[in-house]
Amino acid sequence: xxxxxxxxxxxxxxxxxxxxxxCFRWVMGPSxxxxxxxxxxxxxxxxxxxxxxxxxxxxxxxxxxYTSHLLGLCLATNVRLKSYSEIGFLAFGRTGRYVxxxxxxxxxxxxxxxxxxxxTDNLNRVLDGYKxxxxxxxxxxxxxxxxxxxxxxxxxxxxxxxxxISFISTFSIFLSFLICLVLICTCLFGGVKANKSIRAFRIxxxxxxxGLYIFNIASHxxxxxxxxSMIDPTTFTVVSFLSFxxxxxxxxxxxFLGAKMFGPGVNSQVTLSMPNHLVFTKIxxxxxxxIPMTKYVFLTVPVATEVERHLAASMPLWxxxxxxxxxxxxxxxxxxxxxxxxxxxxTVLGLTGSLVSxxxxxxxxxxxxxRIFRQKISLASLVIHLIVIVICLVVGIMGTISxxxxxxRHYQ
Numbered sequence: 001x002x003x004x005x006x007x008x009x010x011x012x013x014x015x016x017x018x019x020x021x022x023c024f025r026w027v028m029g030p031s032x033x034x035x036x037x038x039x040x041x042x043x044x045x046x047x048x049x050x051x052x053x054x055x056x057x058x059x060x061x062x063x064x065x066y067t068s069h070l071l072g073l074c075l076a077t078n079v080r081l082k083s084y085s086e087i088g089f090l091a092f093g094r095t096g097r098y099v100x101x102x103x104x105x106x107x108x109x110x111x112x113x114x115x116x117x118x119x120t121d122n123l124n125r126v127l128d129g130y131k132x133x134x135x136x137x138x139x140x141x142x143x144x145x146x147x148x149x150x151x152x153x154x155x156x157x158x159x160x161x162x163x164x165i166s167f168i169s170t171f172s173i174f175l176s177f178l179i180c181l182v183l184i185c186t187c188l189f190g191g192v193k194a195n196k197s198i199r200a201f202r203i204x205x206x207x208x209x210x211g212l213y214i215f216n217i218a219s220h221x222x223x224x225x226x227x228x229s230m231i232d233p234t235t236f237t238v239v240s241f242l243s244f245x246x247x248x249x250x251x252x253x254x255x256f257l258g259a260k261m262f263g264p265g266v267n268s269q270v271t272l273s274m275p276n277h278l279v280f281t282k283i284x285x286x287x288x289x290x291i292p293m294t295k296y297v298f299l300t301v302p303v304a305t306e307v308e309r310h311l312a313a314s315m316p317l318w319x320x321x322x323x324x325x326x327x328x329x330x331x332x333x334x335x336x337x338x339x340x341x342x343x344x345x346x347t348v349l350g351l352t353g354s355l356v357s358x359x360x361x362x363x364x365x366x367x368x369x370x371r372i373f374r375q376k377i378s379l380a381s382l383v384i385h386l387i388v389i390v391i392c393l394v395v396g397i398m399g400t401i402s403x404x405x406x407x408x409r410h411y412q
Contacts, residue, residue, distance in 0.1 A: 037114055038216040039180055040269040040288065041349060042251045043258025047266050049209040050201035051259075054252055057213045061248035063388070064217030067365035068240040071223045072233070074365075074372050082228055084221050088364065091371040103359045104221045108299050109335065110352040111218070115292035116339035117348060118269060120146045122288040125272055125281075143340055149293060150336045156297040157304060157328035158321070165297065172294035175287040180254055182284040183270065187261055190278045196263030198256075207398040208406060211350030211357075214399070216251055217244070218357040220365060268346035296332060304328030347407045354399025362392045 046054060074087045081087055088100030124142035139147065159165070187194050227236050258270040267273040271288045274281040307327040311320055342348060366385050370377060377385075 037111070037118065037349060038247070038251055039176060039254050040118065040271060041212045041346065042216065042255035043262070043266050043270045043273075044268045044346060045209040045212040046255040047198060047259040047262075047264060048202060048205045049213075051198045051256070052201040053206060053209060053213070054255060056206075056210065057216065057252060057255065058248060060213050060217050061244050061251075064219070064361055065241045065244035067362050068220060068223050068244070069237045070365045070369040071220060072227055072236045072240065074368050075224060075227045076233065077372060081224065083224050084360075087224070087368050087372075091368040096368070096371075100364060103356055103364065105303070107218060107221065107352065107356045107360050108302075109331075110348065110356060111215075112292075112295065112299055112332075112335045113339050113342070114345060114349045114352060115295050116146060116150065116335055117343050117345045119149065119289050119292040120339065120343060121269060121345060122271055122285045125276075126285045126289060128276070139340070146339070147336065150296070150332060153293055153296040154329045154332055157300045157332060158325035159297065159301065160321075162298065162301060168294045169298060172291055175291050175294070179271065179284050179287050180250065182280045182287070183254065183257060183261075183274070186274055186278060186280045186284075187257060190275060190280055192261050192275065194257060194260035196260050198259050198263075207354075207395070208350055208402040210395055211353035211355075211399040211403055212346065214353035214357050214361070214396075215349055216247070216353075217361050218353070220361045268349075300328050300332050303331045342407070344407060344410050347403050347410065351400060351403040351407070354396050354403060358392050358396040358399075363389055363396075 042057070045057075049056070071084075071087065074090070075081050078090065081090060084104055085097045085100040088096035090096075092099070120142045123145050124140065127141050127145065130141060156165075186192050223240075226239075227233055230236060230239070254270070258266055258273070262270070262273040265273065269288065271281070271284045274284060304324045304327045308320055308324040311323060366389055370382065370385055
C-alpha cells in the first residue's frame, strides 16, 4: 500500500509556472479525488435526506476545512513531512503510519470503484440501443465497453513521471464544471422546471446519505502535496478555506437544483435523470464517462510506486519496471472486477464516505493534531476535539451499517 501524496504525485503540482495557474491548482487541487462524484450524487442525497440535511453537508465542509487546517499545523512542525502517512508516523509511530496508509489506500480504491461504476452507468445511457458484447463474458454493452476503457487505461499506469500529463487533472476539474453548467442550461433552456418538492427532513435516511455527504470532503490525502508545493505555506489555511468554500457553495447549489428539477425520481447520479433527447444530456453523460478515465493513472501509479520501493535495490531496472507496472495493472483490474460485481453507485460511494473518508478527512487529522500538540492543547480544546471524534465515529458506524444493509438488499 502507499500514501497517495507528494512523492507519488497523484495530484501533480509544480512550483514553476504562472501565479494564476498555481493559484488555481492550490485552490482546486484538493478537489481532485471527489470531483466528478460529488456533484453527481448531492441532489440524490438531498432529496432522500430532506432539505434540512443541507446543513449537515455545509457543516461537514466546515469541518473538512478545519481538519485541513489541523494537518497544515502538523506539517508546519517539521519541514521533512511530505505525506499523510508521515504525519501519522510523527504522531503515533509505525502504527500511525500503517493505519494512515490503510485508510488512504482504501479511500483511493473505493473511489476508483465508484468512478468505474459511474462510467458504466453513464455509458449505459449514452449507448442506449447500441449492442456491443465481449462474447466470452456475460456482460452488458456498457460493462463490455467499461472493460475496454479500463484495459486501454492500463498502459498509463506503467508511466514513471506524471508531470507531462498533469494537465489531465485540470481537464478533469473542467469536465466537472461542464456538467454543472450543462445542468443549469437544462433547467433554463431544456424545458425541465425546478419546481419539484423536497421534503423537510427524512430521518430514516439520514445515515445512508451521510456517507455521500462525507465523501464530498474527501481530499485530505492530497493536503501535504498542496502544502509543500506552496511558495508561501503560511497562506495554506486561507487557500484551504477558499477551496472548501467554493466547492461547498457549488455542491449545495447543485444539490438543490437537481432535487428541485427531478424531485423524488432523481437518480443517484443526476446525469442519469436528465431527458434523453437533449443535447445537454449527451454532453453531461460523455463528461461523466470521461472523468473516471482521467483518474486512473493519477490514483493507480502511487500503488505501483510503493510496490517498487519494497524491491531489492540490486534488482535490474527492467525487472523493477515490470513488477511495478504489473502491480498497478493488477490493482486496476481488481477495481474493474469489483465495479462489475457490485454495480451499486450510491451504496458503494456512501460506504466509502462512512467507512473510510470519515477517518481520512476528520478522525485521523484530529487524532494527529491532538497527539503532536498534546503539550500545548488546553483541556477544553481536548474535550471538544474528542467529542467531535466520538460523534464522527457514531455517524460513520451508523452510515456503514445502513449502506451495508442497502447492499445486502440489492442481492436479495
